């Protein structure tokens with residue numbers, strides 16, 4: 001069974017670097033003093049064992065990290081934007097989907113352990129202030145950079161639901177009736193044995209919590225050796241944390257039937273036999289069950305032992321169902337709390353360079369950053385646009401109306417090999433060069 005959600009994660013943009021000079025009474029134009037912009041915040045997904053559905057994304061789909069602050073005078077750097085952490089259930093697969101339908105999806109990672117983290121959209125780096133451009137050849141840099149844009153990604157989250165709760169019992173005990181009473185699942189119900197032929201999953205909601213329960217075909221003596229239908233389906237129970245053991249109260253000797261089922265579970269897998277159980281005696285609406293309630297309870301108690309909770313219910317009339325669901329839900333919550341208290345371990349690919357990329361529970365991001373590979377384009381006759389990312393940010397962060405700044409900008413273009421690219425593209429003296437919002441003449 002699959003639970004799915006589409007969300008959008010938008011990382012913050014980097015702040016703008018500042019171009020300014022220290023003003024002192026004795027030195028009208030002091031040293032360059034513009035600080036760098038702060039980095040934009042990133043958005044990460046974190047596996048949280050207390051969640052088990054993607055339900056919360058019905059109410060909130062957009063996750064936006066903070067922008068970096070702008071750099072300021074006196075070499076003050078802008079603050080970094082706030083990161084955003086989005087908690088998802090353990091077992092969530094993360095795919096980046098295209099903006100349009102049908103575009104290929106990129107697998108980003110699988111959050112399989114509590115506490116695992118996957119950065120899905122990276123914040124933009126802050127731009128450098130002019131103080132950062134000081135060098136032996138340029139003591140009065142006039143340039144500063146705009147911050148990088150943050151990434152925006154559209155994600156498809158995919159949760160493979162594994163049943164938390166397994167319903168076990170003899171044929172006709174009312175397992176399918178119980179699942180029908182507590183979930184939207186509609187397994188077939190009938191008064192002959194082996195009505196249920198394959199496992200049916202249902203999601204049971206309890207307040208803001210939810211769990212998945214699996215109804216399997218009835219078990220009989222010899223089920224673990226292949227008699228009846230049950231054994232094939234016992235494997236579906238191996239990942240459940242809690243068994244709800246259903247027994248028909250209207251039939252004789254409930255204690256004996258409980259022992260039979262427990263023996264079969266144990267013969268199949270000792271871990272299954274050791275799983276925590278809750279016993280539900282069903283068909284309480286029938287008079288004979290009501291009248292013999294105390295006797296039945298004694299027999300069940302004797303077979304099950306002192307520690308197992310026993311509930312009397314009627315799957316048909318819903319009598320006692322709410323208490324049973326609450327008990328299951330609280331028990332699961334306790335078990336999850338215990339699990340999350342255990343230290344998290346992380347599985348992942350072999351570290352390549354001796355340094356474990358998963359050291360701090362971070363998952364590798366398989367996707368590569370989209371970057372503009374073209375440096376310049378000819379936009380019209382005698383007009384060229386610079387696309388080179390750093391060159392654009394440098395122009396956007398600076399005042400190129402200032403002649404000295406424009407001269408420094410040209411030096412930078414030279415060093416970033418943008419000048420070469422312009423020449424190769426065919427730019428001639430007098431042609432217009434566009435970059436960001438600026439335009440100047442090529443010379």
Ligand SMILES: Nc1nc2c(ncn2[C@@H]2O[C@H](COP(=O)(O)OP(=O)(O)OP(=O)(O)O)[C@@H](O)[C@H]2O)c(=O)[nH]1
Pocket residue numbers: 169170171172173174175176177178188189190191192193194195196197216217218219282283284285286313314315316317
């Ligand atoms: N009176 C009464 N009958 C019930 C109750 N729960 C189930 N039944 C009846 O018991 C029969 C078996 O119910 P199912 O839910 O199909 O039992 P099951 O355990 O899923 O049976 P298998 O799939 O064959 O293993 C049906 O006729 C149900 O109507 C109940 O609470 N009271």
Ligand SMILES: [Mg+2]
Pocket residue numbers: 175176177187188189195196215216217218
């Ligand atoms: Mg059934």
